[in-house]
Amino acid sequence: MTIVALAVTDGMLHFELSVAHEVFGSAPDGVTVPWYDISVCGPDTVRFGPFRLEPDHGLDRLQGADTVIVPGWADVDVAPPAELVEAVRAAHDAGARVVSLCTGAFVLAAAGVLNGRRATTHWAHTDDLASRYPHVEVDPDVLYVDNGSVLTSAGKAAALDLCLHLVRLDHGSSIANAVARRLVVPPHRAGGQAQFVTAPVPTQDDHPLAALLPWIIERLDQPLTVEDLARHARMSSRHLGRHFQAATGTTPLQWLLTQRIRHAQELLEKTDESIDTIAAATGMGTATTLRRHFNRSLGVPPDTYRRTFRSQPRTTSGSATDQASHGRA
Template sequence: MRSVALAVTDGMLHFELSLAYEVFAAAPAGVTVPWYDVTLCGPAPVAVGRFRLDPDHDLDGLRHADTVIVPGWADVDVHPPADLVDAVRAAHDAGARVASLCTGAFVLAAAGLLDGERATTHWAHTEALAAGYPQVTVDPDVLYVDNGSVLTSAGKAAAMDLCLHLVRLDHGSSVANTAARRLVVPPHRDGGQAQFVATPVPAPGNHPLAALLPWIIERLDQPLTVEDLARQAGMSSRHLGRHFRAVTGATPLQWLLTQRIRHAQELLEKTDAGIDTIAAATGMGTATTLRRHFNRTVGVPPDTYRRTFRSGGTGLRDAQAPAHPGEGPAAHPAG
């Protein structure tokens, strides 16, 4: 996997393109394994953000690469250029490993490379990807998806996670860790996009839950039941469930659990409170219950989350702290 081709065309996002070039263009100091030969392939010249580039080869050059990287696509409401889609498909047909960064997944989907496969993209665009390409199984809660010859990453910084994953596949963990140290990023992050997505409370409005939702938020430390919520709202439990699905897209208890987890995240980030105290403040009851729901929803345990996201934390050293055995990616969305 020596040759890496970056597909560039008008409408690409420069952040993801620059990030990939930084990872693959030069070997980190001390790494002696043969490094990658990187080329830019696209029509000339190319406008990428506010920059203009002169690619090394036209898009047909993608067919000669071992790995093709498709950076983020700026306007997901516009179908990617046909010549780019065709070139990416031809490269894969020729045996290339194809990886998209952020919204570059829309290019891979248009090329048919994600049909019947699991994929991800920036959390803000997962619904659009799923709606535009229903044959793709879109997972909004992971940093990247590796299907072998086709890989997709979530948004922005998750592109770095995928690029380092490719280095790890090609050269092993030691080399990937060295590359990560040079870039001052963790070589591997536990969990998924659920860690980074704030779960919004529906805006105040004329819906039937407008008064109930703030009332719940003020009482997250209490053992609320569906009957409690229905009584406060002045409606039956069945009608409450219907309104919750219409307004929030979740059942009352699902929404309540999401708010408890969100509050736990805030306390972990902003306070020194112990896990038992946070469990009580969020209505979880015990530290064991909090850890179980937090790990399942966010993808990492509370202690790991605090080390990574605590304001004023020590950065990379804490972000790289190993997880406990058995911890893995998030299985359920946070919201």
């Protein structure tokens, strides 16, 4: 069982704290794998906004956690408490996977764990983070960044995306999708998508893409082109591209490739089909093409990914990608 500690202190943002607790606090119905052992760690009574919270443990308990999550920090113009910064640094030094949600990145940066690493935070504060911590490579244009043992997210909805990403790393796509269904949110948004998206993935029946996206998902095994998608949507290719950029933050072909990769992950986790068969089922055509795109997207080849998810349940803080790439599958 993975031990998850939420590191809290006065001035935390309650939304990000609630998101993390909702995702890791209890398993979805029907999921029987050992779930997370979650606790809230902080000094005495914690006050944030109109709320008060009594932590389960002190900040010293962060060192015993597999994953430490730092929610958003409300006032980035004020330095985070030294005891919180020191506890996060000690947990990272002890081998914990350290995660920040939204402006929690300022706590990680103050602890020095982002030095020399790529990171992100809410787009409104990326310039502040970059100027205050010049040794951090700040990326203002992504939803979240996974460095293996250190992960950072942008604001609000991206915090939920990163939490689901962690579940996917620990337990696979099927269980992460079950969590997403319980929360009634899209199952997967890749970290590289743009932070600023003018509309969520459409669910309204009258949205121009509402009928197209399910149609695509049902035909991932087919060699679809932008022209095919535009023809089905009854619009020009250029008009389709504008709708995709507005609704998903990416292009039609990149969105399609993401769905193909996600479907390949599920097949690798849940079936014994050959790589050639999975390549055909996901519209990649050949095993060579699947391996190239899979490795580029996830950092490991499909065979290694499969071995990782067929190994014994993971109880450490390392991500699936890290375990596979270091031969610990």
